[in-house]
Amino acid sequence: MSKRVLVGMSGGVDSAATAYLLHQQGYEVAGATFVLWSGEETEESKCCSVDDVEDARYVCSQLGVPHYVFNYKDLFRRTVVEPFVEGYRQGRTPNPCILCNRHIKFDAFSRRARELGFDYIATGHYARVTRDPESGRYQLRRALYPEKDQSYVLYHLTQEQLSMFLLPLGDYSKEEVRQIARDSGLVVAKKPDSQDICFVPDGDHAAFIGRYTGEAPKQGYFVDQQGTRLGPHKGIARYTVGQRKGLGISLGKTMYVSRISSADQTVTLVEDESLLFRDSLRAEDVSYLSIPPLTAPRGAEIRIRYSQGTAKGEIIPQEDGSVLVQFERPQRAPTPGQAVVFYDGDLVLGGGTISGD
Structure with missing residues (x-):
């Protein structure tokens, strides 16, 4: 009897190719599309649109497999949108895609799949799952082609989730996936990739936060390292550590955001x-994924941004469950609210949320 797999399908080419490949491999496949956000607060913000749902449904009809639609709007608001808004209010730069993966695409989705009698879940992420033959522990690894690797946003997965997680795209390049979609006649073969935060398609997260909360941004000031006021700003949600463009103030010289304080609503600039x-x-x-929780310092390769390479360093576990990361060479602007992920070669050891120096 073939194993049953439920594929999370966004209506894009990656998840469609995932469903096709697993179907070709003999799995009993079904697709599931999540309704997360309908843009109630704004006319322009739309996620999981009717077109996306219909694209996923059409691909399933092409493959001759069932298609489900799961309504996770309330859960998405509680676990993704509200922490996103609160993070910016606290002077952080949160990553909503990681929150969505953690709470929706793997936690809620895997539990729903189990309830429906599926053996596995699958998504169109570019990464790989293996199993250590000695310990029996499931492990997450980088995709074979590093330019598309998405392991950074999956560091929080649990052993139970990894045990039922299939990632067929981890061995392919993006162009190979598109070619598979074209060769198999999938309707979404030429559909462009989405780039923005799904519920903030115009990229203006500060304006979204204002619309969502119905509140004007709090008054605050740019200050220098000595605390001297340089001029008013437009609300701390508009800034992130390391930023130099779009500050909205003319100082006659290039300056960078080095610190954001929600306590006094100041944005510190340095030249x-x-x-x-x-x-x-x-x-x-902190989540330990492919290894047991650390009890002693361990060397690792450290990644502090999705689009950035790794840097050598050491992970030092703390008594409260947090970790101190020491770099061999200083790194530019580690940003509170963003993820830091630990690697050993292509093996994802785990990761956490940057809280400060």
């Missing part, structure tokens, strides 16, 4: 970019 570099950071809400 010397070298002041943004840090030789350490602290991370909270």
Whole structure:
């Protein structure tokens, strides 16, 4: 009897190719599309549109497999949108895609799949799952082609989730996936990839937060390192550590955001970019994925941004469950609210949320 797999389908080419490949491999496939956001607060913000649902449904009809639609709007609002809004209000730069993966695409989705009698879940992420033959522990690894690797946004997965998680795209390049979609006649073969935060398609997260909360941004000031006021700003949600463009103030010289304080609504600017570099950071809400929780320092390759390479460093576990990360060479602007992920070669050790120096 063939194993049953429920594929999370966004209406895009990656998830469609995932369903096709698993169907070809002999799995009993069904597709599931999540309704997460309908843009109630704004006319322009739309996620999981009717077109996306219909594209996923049409691909399933092409493959001759069932298609489900799951309404996760309330859960998405509670676990993704509200922490996103609150993070910016606290002077952080949250990553809503990681929150969505954690709470919706793997936690809620895997539990629903189990309830429906499926053996596995699958998505169109570019990463790989293996199993250590000695310990029996499931492990997450980078995609074979690093330019498309998405392991950074999956560091929070649990052993139970990994045990039922299929990632057929981890061995393919993006162009190979598109070619598979074209060769198999999938209707979404030429559909462009989405780039923006799904519920903020115009990229203006500060304006979204204002619309969502119905509140005007709090008054605050740009200050220099000595605390001297340089001029008013438009609300701390508009800024992130390391930023230099779009500050909205003319100072006659290039300056960089080095610190954001929600306590007094100040944004500290520095002229010397070298002041943004840090030789350490602290991370909270740490997940150990492919290894047991650390009890002693361990060397690792550290990644502090999705679009950035790794840097060598050491992970030092703390008594409260957080970690101190020490870099061999200082890194530019580790940003509170963003993820830090630990690697050993292509193996994802785990990760956490950057909380400060």
